[in-house]
Amino acid sequence: MRIGLYGLPTAGKTFILDAVRNFEVLAGSSLLKTLTPDFHTMTVEEKTHVRKQLAEQLRDKDNFIMDGHYSFGDEVVFTDEDGELYDIFLYLYVDPAILKKRMEDSVRNRKYLAFDIEKWQTFEVEALRRYCHEHNKDFYVLDNPEKGYFPDVSIVLKFIDSLAAGYSCVSYARKCAENILKNTVARMVCLADGDKTLTIEDSSAVWGYKTHIFDGNFYTGFQAWRHNREMTDFLRFIDWTCQPFEKLGIHFNCSILERIKVPCFILTAGQYGIWKEIANELKMPMYCGEQMSAETKYFIAKFLQEQGIRIIAYGDSMNDYYMLRRADEGYLIAKADGTLSRSLKYMDTEGITIV
DSSP states (O other): OEEEEEOOTTSOHHHHHTTOOSSEEEOHHHHHHHHOTTGGGSOHHHHHHHHHHHHHHTTTOOSEEEEEOSEETTEEOOOHHHHHHOSEEEEEOOOHHHHHHHHHTOTTTGGGGGSOHHHHHHHHHHHHHHHHHHHTOEEEEEOOTTTSSOSSOHHHHHHHHHHHTTOOHHHHHHHHHHHHHHTOOOSEEEEEEOTTTTBSSOGGGGGTOOOOTTTTSOOOHHHHHHHHHHHHHHHHHHTOOOOOGGGTOOOBOHHHHTTOOSOEEEEEOSOHHHHHHHHHHHTOOEEESTTOOHHHHHHHHHHHHTTTOEEEEEEOSHHHHHHHHHSSEEEEOOOTTSOOOGGGTTSOOTTOEEO
């Protein structure tokens, strides 16, 4: 397993790498200087050649994590060789205001203040996410919305430990797609989000759970993993026991259910016990758990399409966005007042039907 840790200058990648266990830690910049001591005085073309050379040299190496840069301002330095090298991409996201302050305090990094930090960081996240979608790679944004950065990296280290133990949204998506293919002979299937799509309510409201984990609006596997852990701890704290469906106080979104005319499979990041009851009531197979992220849903649709299956998809938020874009027919559920989820405020919904 080879992991690339990306992020803007001053994001704190070294802070994380210094504490990593289970993987050999490689310093990308140091290795480039070892290959070519005068690396920083070279032309753009020469630097690109050295970066490709380093990636090629590491192709036969395994079980490491290395820091990297996607771009420096408007100059993209990421190469195809970088993309092929890594199995997993992590992106360390930091509040742009915090990054700006760090750059102001750093003589070496002050030059980057010439760029719009927020746009630069957003560009890198979107570009790496797109690359991983195209090449079936795991992509996780590491963010901490409540603080804007990680004053304590213990949660990041635990996540990296989970990656070492086999956590993978791409692998889980492949297993889900294979299971769906085994359970239907239909050449057209529906993939549907759960909360606020098949149901009117958010099922977590049944027991009072609220979270800020998704406030950064990334919905990658890191957020799904944290959400699952936080939700499990919350339920244990309140000693909650799932009730039969008729006692849950959940109402179905009948207008959506009436539209579904083909075999439908529920993809939800909701609580397993509740959604098992709901799925049984709807008589629909359900796929749920800590690996059910926006990427997982996207890859389930992609892997099914690669087997000749036509996809109809329903969802209501950013967690469904990439699945809806990938689907042959994507339907975005609007709120009762006709507005869309706030998580989709800046997203391009062209090609998706709003219902």
